[in-house]
Amino acid sequence: MNFRRSAAALAAAVAVIGIPAPAFAAGSSPSPAASPALPAGLYGHTDPKYDGVWRQSLALLAQHTAGVLPAAKAVDWLTGQQCANGAFAAFRADAAQPCDAKVTVDTNSTAAAVQALAALGGQDAATGKAVSWLKSVQNKDGGWGYTPGGPSDTNSTSVVIGALTAAGEKPAAVLKDGKSPYDALLGFALPCSGEDAGAFAFQPDQKGKLTANADATAAGVVGALGRGLAATAAGEDGGAAKCSGSGKPSPDRAAADGAAYLARAVARNGYLTSVLPGATDQPDYGNTADTVVALAAQGGAAQARKPLRWLEQHAEAWARQSGPAAYAQLVFAAHATGTDPRDFGGIDLVEALNATGPAPQAANSGKGAGDTAKSGDSHAVWWFGGVFLVVIIAVGFMLSGRGKRGQQP
Template sequence: MNVRRRSSAAALAAIAVIGAAAAPAVAADPSSSPSASAPAKSGSTGLYGTADPQYDGVWRQSLALLAQDTVGVVPSPKAVDWLTGQQCDSGAFAPFRADPAKACDAKTMVDTNSTAAAVQALWAVGGRGDVVDSALKWLKSVQNEDGGWGYTPGGPSDANSTSVVIGALSATETDPEKVVKDGKSPYDALLTFALPCAEDEGAGAFAFQPDKDGKLLANADATAAGVLGALGKGLVTEAGTKSAAATCADAKKPTREQAAANGAAHLAAVVAEKGHLTSALGGSADQPDYGNTADAVVALAAQGGADKAAKPLAWLEKNAATWAAQSGPAAYAQLIFAAHATGTDPRAFGGTDLVAALNATGPGPQGGKVSDSATTGDEDGAKENDEKDDSGFGVWWFVGVCLVFGIGVGFLLSGRNRKRQP
């Protein structure tokens, strides 16, 4: 999503100030914020990464836990407790609360992206059913009349935020089509951001939001998020059924499956030349967009099979290690999601052990399938992991970010449909 996930702290701060579609950039790439790999102070508190968590703490923590669960690693209880401790009494999550003991008030900037990401992570690791249930109730309570969600409660719906919430609903076995407001479902809202195939530019893509003139402008981050959202997928998903290359096909009103295919066709065309997406901030020259490229890999694989993501995946394997090391936990998680969606070994991703690198950014995991080079020691990790079973209740741009800032945060959605017992 446009924030989802890779925006710098400065860009996120600017977004927060203008109050536009503020989304700590999951899509923008909260992972883009500089974040050292050493656990240092963060690891001692349970938080992954050492960068200032003000704008992406919950987002990056959620992605880290979700990525560990995806590869069979049992996270440290300390890390899970850090995330649950960030929740407000309303059920919502803010990007970061410096003093969790202090009750949330009207000034606490809660948002849908942080909340939806936390839902997916806590559902995956299990044992936090009450926290998940409360967060889902809050998300439903702030659904807009068009069926979608904006970054902040009551803000205009956007493709990234609507998609990450769809991911949270699907991950917790809640049918998004049945979560309606004034007769509109999240899918109804999402399809309003899809560009028709007849467009001269951006045919088949998704826009983040209409611009000030009501025009839809293609946005790669929103497109990756929109494809996953239209498919009803979360931050983590496996490859879809292998199919022919997606093509853009208009209909009077395309189904969500066709809208996903249209979006995939757009992404495939964009990465066809260089193998990656690009972004430019502040008038600077175009730069490779690692986070959104990882999101595109997940979206392409989910829509048409792993082979459809082969080119951007190969580019990431060759070029993304330095970016991830500089960006921190969320970046490693995004690459793990891309590897998972394509059936690639995350422990040998272009010569990098993504799992070991992620584990090293925070408190050592309890156990599970951890590579030899990973950090495994944690004095709090001796307890057994909370039991996961099917007896629990049934019920994503971390952040949608301002199109103006061009920040994208990688979406990725949890395809784990397992009920968890609190």
Template sequence: MAPTASLAQQAPAPHSGAPLARRAATALAAALVLGAAAAPAAYAAVPGSPSAAAKKLPDGLYGTKDPQYDGVWRQSLALLAQHTVGVRPAASGVRWLVGQQCADGAFTAFRAEPGKPCAAKAMRDTNQTAAAVQALAALGGHGDAVDKAVGWLKSVQNDDGSWSSMPGSPGDANSTSVVIGALSAAGQKPASVTSKKHKTPYDGLLTFRLGCAGTEDAHGAFTFQLKGAAPNADATAAAATGMLGKGFVVAPAGRGAHTPVTPPACKDGKDEKAGPVSAAQAADGGAAYLVAQLDKSGRHLLSAMPGAEPQPDVGNTADAVVALAAGGHGAEARRPLAWLQKNAADWARQGGPAAYAQLVLAAHATGSDPRSFGGTDLVTALNATGPEPAAVSGKHKDADASAKDDGGGIPWWIIGVGLAFGAGLGFLLSGRKRDRL
């Protein structure tokens, strides 16, 4: 689940756990390979500007790393995950998020001086804005902020019905999906939100569906963007959730009820079904693609840095769990969840609040206990990354102080990715967006 960018947009967009977190990281990876000019403006550091990490972090902010690229994203996911499992967040954490909103309703990744108006050139971000909407709508009591944010999101919808992370750019599947989730969370009907060309968000999202194109094992997949279209598991997970009108939080998939995964019916590289593909059919085809990829890799998804061997991708696997649960595919969702329970603890410790939140939401989607997740109490660990919660349902408010440590034992694949980024890139955002290259 993380936010998107532009070329390196084959980087991240918050959506899905996605991410911004990982998307920003992927964007930076693209910059390393293609040159600094390839880095999306949304994540480019301003020359000479002091890093927020060099200053005292704001009161109420979750995490200890520089929030320049993912502050609103990680805050939103943390607050949303806490609310979902019965934790009432600290008022200071909610105030911080609300205070990040610009007068026009949009959110940027981070405003160091929220008391000052957002500059006209400030990089407003649909992913950060949509994540904030989902969190504030769930918490309640922030109707004006939610309405303004939704109004801004509608104002930057592309003609084809899609959204990009940065308004004015070609749309992408992840950004479109996270906005759909925000619209639903705010009580809107996504199908009634139309562009100037009378296209809905679902129309926009369907443009990224590859369907029956390509090889058989790619049938049902979505691409991140139309330029350089290729099957993308992260984009498919986001789209499979978005096509169902759902966001980061999905109702638990019951263990009794089970909807079989149905791949698209294909013939000669085209959908066998006559007429347009429905949103539900597109979501189910995406789920079938995810299941095939998970089975192929050993119940987890893979990502690869440019020039590197494919590595296990914890964040995208968590997104796939939510996507499968959203479609009612409970049995298929619990298989990658079991892999996460065995392998995700160190990744979350390194990733911080957005990563913990992503795992909490994956556990919730499958009806699993996030307080007993492969030996880790995800709720306590998440609580420890921010201000002390106002109330914790059924638990003591004392959080495990050791969970505040973003370091710890790091799996070999994370070490490899970290080396690729270099010591200066200390923000592995949530985990969702972003291994798009």
């Protein structure tokens, strides 16, 4: 379920490659340099103008799934980024100033914020305005593009589906010209034939051709299931994923077909690779984490075991350098598979995430989740105990369109 593009991604690309880099390809934060005066409520140590809403949303959602009550000022910083029309923006020239006509809002940042704020609770006004805005920019094919009016793509449509679900909506009932988000997703699904059988494309090319994209496939699987960034494992172990059927599949069938593609992609090495111009192939940690979530959500934790084990053994340095969004993605992967995020290959992901921002109000010392922060004058919070571990998504690199970066698993 990776993300982002536009000016933010372009600026990030100069500074990030591999581990410091494609904040988007590997799920790290794309800010090019540390800011001398960062907001007290912010997670991460780089300028929030490029990815503040995205990384803050993932950090708060990951904390929630791990049973951590975020600092009220962290929640307030996120809600303070909402524009008057209800949307959020990926890029803000000055994140401390109100939105103006020059601010380009986007569906991905808005949907991520909705998922985080809905999980925390007490933010109905903010999430309601955001969802209303998302509905207002739905395309005629039932999907969403990155920016309002842009052509629909798998990743944007999927993250919005997650936001609708988190806000208590039924995505299948959110229609534009009689088309639902699932209609749009199915239009990006490849048939069960050829080496890319079952994959999702980011979006059709100019000739209408669909090209398999692992990033988009991980997003599409979760979206087709009607789930969000913090998806949990399927109730039953579905066994090895297989691509089957002919003709236009149902959303569940498309999710199973997409999972089959992802399972093949990680079968050899346990990870996806990211191919960047002028660079050798390298592991794509962020999309591998997204793949863990997708495989577990569709077919159960056992289906995601191999890429999960690879992340446990290899992702520490990437997460440490990439920041809160990366830690959040690993937390999501742990959550989706029932793995303890406080002992992820010997690493306490929750403690590491907490250390990237303001100290939380409270934290469960072990597994657990609950309804967390309600910001406002009283910052009243009701926290219901429950045993959960944590899950997913983070961030995929794009210069002009997330899916235009071909990934070669």
